[in-house]
Amino acid sequence: MITKDQKDNLFLLIKSLTKSEKRQFKLYVGRLVVNSDSKFLNLFNLLDKAKIYNEASILKSGIVKKQQLANIKAHLYKQILISLKLNPSHQNVRSQIREQLDFASILYHKGLYKQSLKILDKAKELAISNEEKNMAFEIVELEKIIETQYITRSISNRADELVVQAKEFSTLNVIASKLSNLSLQLYSIMLKTGYVKNEEERKKITAYFQNRLPKIDIKTIGFREKLWFYKAHLWYNFLIQDFLNCYRYSSKLVDLFYENPKMINLNPVFFLKSNNYLLESIFFLRKKPKFVEKLNELKITVNNANFIKDQNVSTLVFLYTNFHNINQHFIDGSFEDGLAIIPQIEKDLELFNNRIDPHHKMIFYYKFASLQFGAGNNLTCIDYLSRIISNKSLSMREDLLCFSRLLNLVAHYDEGIDYHLEALLKSTYKFLIKMNDLHEVQKEMIKFIRGLQDIYPHDLKNAFKDLLERLKVYEDHPYERRAFLYLDIISWLESKIENKSVGEIIKNKYLSKNMI
Secondary structure, X not given: OEOHHXXXXXXXXXXXXXXXXXHHHHXXXXXXXXXXXXXXXXXXXXXXXXXXXXXXXXXXXXXOOHHHHHHHHHHHHHHHHHHHHHOHHHOOHHHHHHHHHHHHHHHHHOOOHHHHHHHHHHHHHXXXXXXXXXXXXXXXXXXXXXXXXXXOOOOOOHHHHHHHHHHHHHHHHXXXXXXXXXXXXXXXXXXHHOXXXXXXXXXXXXXXXXXXXXXXXXXXXXXXXXXXXXXXXXXXXXXXXXXXXXXXXXXXHHHHHHHOOHHHHHOHHHHHHHHHHHHHHHHHHOOHHHHHHHHHHHHHHHHOOOOOOOHHHHHHHHHHHHHHHHHHHHHHOOHHHHHOOHHHHHHHHHHOOOOOOHHHHHHHHHHHHHHHHHOOOXXXXXXXXXXXXXXXXXXXXXXXXXXXXXXXXXXHHHHOOOOOHHHHHHHHHHHHHHHOOOXXXXXXXXXXXXXXHHOOHHHHHHHHHHHHHHHHOOOOOOOOOOHHHHOOHHHXXXXXXXXXXXXXXXXXXXHHHOOO
């Protein structure tokens, strides 16, 4: 029996191991002679060589009986995790503090109070300097327990000092918790309902945000609290589509890391996401020089030998740098230049196959399709879009699914493939109705394309001009303008009217807006 999509957890864990991690696992297991021919080690070797997870093949090998397989797999899974925990590449400041806390706890239970307190004091210093205030609070709580049984004579006000510390850490931890909760709740709203669509929704989200935002003095809080404070504001501004304030708060996030450089390696995921938000904000504002500057700064940091990359971080570096390598070409219409980077990204997607979810792969396909469309390669554009549209099990943002279908319609029309345009129209319209999220731009597009078959060729230019006038109203509309970021239909219409390429139209607009 082959598991669906090879999603067996043990198999995926083994396949994620590097050569050095596999070598260390075998050394770890081999430290005891009794393990040298154990069932779980033999199962490890078999799965390591296997291309797919096949349970029938495992049982046929005779390594393990069917009734033993579940237990052996669970034991092997646990042993791999213990081995990984011991690997220096997976040890960071947090693991060091946690280890010291464990040592102190053991010494405490053995009645060696003074030794325990000495370790806790060093661990607390490490936790405070690295903004690990939850751990610092935990350390203080253990210190308080020990002090009730062993009163140190060297510091007369020891008890008072610990109480003050516990209160400070508790207050800051509550602030961080409230801010991280708010940030997560806003992100959840974004996933469920998307950006606000009207003034009523904006007021509702604003009230929701303000009611849950704790009152704080930014000057009195540390790195971690500022991080969540800025993130909460960032998600709020993304929701209400205030891209200028998105830029403001994402800039504060990125600056926060560069002002506290050791936090970059301690919180690499937050660092990368902060840069991603910053680049998205600048993209929405259409400022290419600033965009290229910040993208280059990010690349310099992540390519520095001091920047620590585990598999998760490497995947995020690949995603964010390549998303924005593509996005820069949408800002000024340099689609032809953008085509050159597609082959390498597709090649790298194969390398990251097990680490990138289908949603992000489809975002790449949409971006590839958009680049091809902008360069006038409609058939290649349609090919990429078909991979998105034909994927029935896809869990992807509805707005991207919607624009994939709209772009598919436009590309078919542009290429003159109109023999099944009516069927495409019906399926697209049906999909949009199911979304229950028809924006005015989408409604106008569907209405226009549906009526195309009744327009005589010599009347087409006037029809394009008419649609352009209707859509221009929404170009700077606070709740409709985002539609043009995914599918610049206004530039497409102008290209039809002026007999120019879409890339040329966008490039000219960009140059006229940014003339010095």
